[in-house]
Amino acid sequence: MSKRWQYKVVELKGSFLGLQAPAIEEKLAQLGAQGWELVSAVPHGMAVRLYLKKEQ
Incomplete structure (x- = not known):
């Protein structure tokens, strides 16, 4: 049986100094x-x- 995956996209926003x-x-x-x-x-x-990603 093949694996089933969940996917997620997260955007981390930096400040004018950038992202640390x-x-x-x-x-x-x-x-x-x-x-x-x-x-x-x-x-x-x-x-x-x-x-x-993570396995369902």
């Missing part, structure tokens, strides 16, 4: 605790989009 690594790490830790796995992170202007 600790803020990204904190969000990733929260999402990881919920079972989400980071697939990709893509810069988007002053933000970063996180693409995640």
Whole structure:
């Protein structure tokens, strides 16, 4: 049987100083605790989009 996945896109917005690594790490830790796995992170202007998946 093949795996079934759920997908989630989260956009983290930075300030005029940009987006700091600790803020990204904190969000990733929260999402990881919920079972989400980071697939990709893509810069988007002053933000970063996180693409995640977890098995259903």
